Amino acid sequence: MRPLIIEDSISIAANTPGFAVIVANSSLRNLLNVPFPAKGKLLAVGPTTGLRLDLTVGGRQVCSLCEPEVATSVQDPLQVINDDFYANEGDLIALEATNPTGGALTLRYRLQFDPVVTEETWAPGMEFDVFAQGFTDTLVMQRGPIAVANATNDQQLMDGTKFSRMQVPGILRVLMTQSAIGMLRQLLIETDRISPPSTFPITNRIPQDPFDSTIEGIEVPKGELQMLQVSNNSGGSLNVFWKTKFKKLAP
Amino acid sequence: MSGEEIEQLVRNVKYLTDRMDMVDRVLKASNMGEDMVLVYRCQHSGLFYDGDYGPEWGRKYGIGLGPDPVSECLNSAYEERPPEITADIQRIEQIMHPLHTTKAQLDAFLMPASKVEYLIPAMEDPFLHQRAAILYAKQLVNPRSRIAGLVTRWEQLKGAVK
Numbered sequence: 001m002r003p004l005i006i007e008d009s010i011s012i013a014a015n016t017p018g019f020a021v022i023v024a025n026s027s028l029r030n031l032l033n034v035p036f037p038a039k040g041k042l043l044a045v046g047p048t049t050g051l052r053l054d055l056t057v058g059g060r061q062v063c064s065l066c067e068p069e070v071a072t073s074v075q076d077p078l079q080v081i082n083d084d085f086y087a088n089e090g091d092l093i094a095l096e097a098t099n100p101t102g103g104a105l106t107l108r109y110r111l112q113f114d115p116v117v118t119e120e121t122w123a124p125g126m127e128f129d130v131f132a133q134g135f136t137d138t139l140v141m142q143r144g145p146i147a148v149a150n151a152t153n154d155q156q157l158m159d160g161t162k163f164s165r166m167q168v169p170g171i172l173r174v175l176m177t178q179s180a181i182g183m184l185r186q187l188l189i190e191t192d193r194i195s196p197p198s199t200f201p202i203t204n205r206i207p208q209d210p211f212d213s214t215i216e217g218i219e220v221p222k223g224e225l226q227m228l229q230v231s232n233n234s235g236g237s238l239n240v241f242w243k244t245k246f247k248k249l250a251p
Numbered sequence: 252m253s254g255e256e257i258e259q260l261v262r263n264v265k266y267l268t269d270r271m272d273m274v275d276r277v278l279k280a281s282n283m284g285e286d287m288v289l290v291y292r293c294q295h296s297g298l299f300y301d302g303d304y305g306p307e308w309g310r311k312y313g314i315g316l317g318p319d320p321v322s323e324c325l326n327s328a329y330e331e332r333p334p335e336i337t338a339d340i341q342r343i344e345q346i347m348h349p350l351h352t353t354k355a356q357l358d359a360f361l362m363p364a365s366k367v368e369y370l371i372p373a374m375e376d377p378f379l380h381q382r383a384a385i386l387y388a389k390q391l392v393n394p395r396s397r398i399a400g401l402v403t404r405w406e407q408l409k410g411a412v413k
Contacts, residue, residue, distance in 0.1 A: 013334040013345040014383060024335070047351030048325065049315040050379070070315050070352060103325070103383030104334055106349040145314045180309030204309045205317050239314045 001115040004038070006031055007074070009108040012051070012099040021095040021107065034058070034087040037122065037130045038113035041083040042095075045071040045108050049145060050101040053109075055082070058091030064163055066142040069206040074110050078208050084138035084247065086130045087113060131251035139163055139248065144206055144241025148183060154229040157242050166246060169222045173245040174215040175207035176200045182234025187215050188227040194218050197231060207243040220246070263289045263302040267359055288364045293322040295355035298370045304357065311374055322355040323373045325382050329395040336405060343405040347387050347398055350379065 006028060012019050022028050034040075034057070042055055046068040055063035062085035069079050077083075087093075099105050116135065122128055141161055148155055158164040176185055177200065184197040200214045207213075220226060230240050264274055289302035300322075304312050308320040316323065327348045334346055376382050390396045 009331070011331055011334040011349045013337075013340055014347070014379075015341075015345055016334075016339065047328070047349060048379070049373075049377075070317075072351075101378045101383070102380035103350040103386065104345070104347045106328065106331055106351065178309075179314050202309070203318050204313065205315060236310050238310065241315070 001036060001117070001119055003115065004031065004035060004113040005110065006093075006112075007110040009106050011104050011106050012097050013104050014099060014102050016097075016099045018054075019097045019099065021097050021109070022093060022111075032093055034089065034091045034093060034113050036089055036113075036115045036124070037117050037128050038087050038115050039135070040085045040087055041110075041112045041114075042081045043074045043076055043079045043110045044068040044081055045074050045079050047072075047106050048101075050099065051105055051107055052098040052100070053081070053107075054094075054096045054098075055085075056092075056094040056096075057085060057087045060085075060137060061139065061162075062137050063140050063142070064161065066140060067144060067206060068107070068109075068142075069208070074108050076110075080209060081142060082138060082140040082245075084245075086116070086135045086137055088130055089124065089128065136248040136251055139166070139246045140243065142206060142243040144177075145179065145239035146241070147237055147239055148230055148232040149237050150232055150235055153231045153233075154186075155231070157228045157230060157240065158226055158244070163246065164227070165223060165225045166220065166248070167223060168248045168250040170220050170249050171247045172215075172218040172220050172226060173213065173247070174218075174228060175209055175212045175243040175245075176214045177203045177205055177207050177212045177241045179204045179239035179241075180234075182232060182236075182238055183240060184231045185214065185240075186229050187218065188229065189218065189220055190224045204239075204241075206241050209243070209245075212243075260289055260302065263306065266306050286364045287361045288367060290360050290362050290367050291320075291357040292360050293324045293353070293355050293357060293370060295322060295326060295353040296324045296370060298324070299360070299362070299367050300357070300370055300372070302359075305359075312372055314373065316352065316354065320357060322353055322357055322370075324353045324355060324370055325350045325379070325386060326353045327386050327390055327393070327396075329390075329393065333397060333401060336401065336408065343402055344384070344387055346401055346405070347383070347390055348396060350383060350386060
């Protein structure tokens with residue numbers, strides 16, 4: 001079986017919320033549903049900071065308010081947003097972009113679905129649930145730049161996000177960068193301090209996986225609050241970029 | 252120029268080179284006065300950023316553009332189609348050729364302060380409102396642009412709604 005690959009660039013008008021990306025290209029409208037049980041991958045870049053993406057597959061959100069890296073072309077694996085989510089046959093792919101800026105911007109993206117079945121084990125229309133086979137999604141949040149004023153202690157980065165408290169247990173991975181040297185980060189799960197205040201990469205971009213990884217393999221029990229905090233006592237305002245990958249341990 | 256400003260200028264020059272003897276020679280040879288300022292010229296636009304652009308990269312300038320200083324200047328991508336006019340569009344200014352960061356090379360210059368024309372730093376315009384308005388006006392008159400035709404279509408659509 002062959003993978004399904006959707007690659008496109010599309011201009012999004014200024015001040016546009018929730019723009020349906022795939023539907024907007026008439027030649028891609030017949031690719032709105034995943035044709036076979038598959039593992040998905042999303043890569044995207046923006047021309048400047050500001051664009052935000054949400055990806056929902058079969059009603060399950062797998063990328064939430066993800067801000068793509070500033071670059072001219074999509075490069076695998078540098079600009080992978082999420083490469084670990086799953087879909088059943090017929091699941092609707094809904095990629096939405098928000099452009100809150102005053103100028104039109106171009107989103108460049110690639111969505112790939114690799115089959116997790118073979119022609120010998122599966123035929124179209126056959127009842128098959130990938131999640132019953134033990135596959136689980138990874139949920140990705142990717143934000144930045146977020147300004148952190150001087151003399152800020154423990155600014156909560158995940159405040160106001162939909163998925164800071166997950167209703168399934170999972171394994172959390174955190175990638176972070178800062179715009180210039182001077183910030184410290186720490187991670188708390190409920191009241192447990194998982195990682196003490198430590199510095200993190202100074203690459204001034206949306207984190208690239210795996211280069212900007214800073215915390216890995218943190219088990220998060222069901223319903224517990226994830227708190228990613230930064231402190232800035234550098235003498236001036238700085239910006240932080242962060243990405244969390246939450247591998248669900250249950251569908 | 253105050254003592255503090257001269258000190259700042261020397262700091263900025265030292266950021267570029269330790270060869271202050273050579274800098275002195277260049278200044279003397281050029282017969283430069285005290286109103287000279289160190290600036291960085293964007294190779295795309297020919298306009299300038301302040302002399303602290305390099306030292307303040309990641310603090311005041313270039314947020315999200317990587318670790319190495321490049322120009323934050325925006326440009327219009329005329330080779331890309333403007334977005335479609337849909338029912339969600341409220342103002343024709345939302346429809347323009349998309350913008351992108353040029354990441355052009357920067358060169359350090361010593362310039363008479365009166366002759367320096369500065370670019371708008373991204374930090375002063377995080378949502379592109381000022382810079383998009385400037386580029387929209389340029390798109391309206393650029394022969395490569397398809398915006399003018401869309402303005403006419405927008406007027407027709409508005410007329411049809413009335």
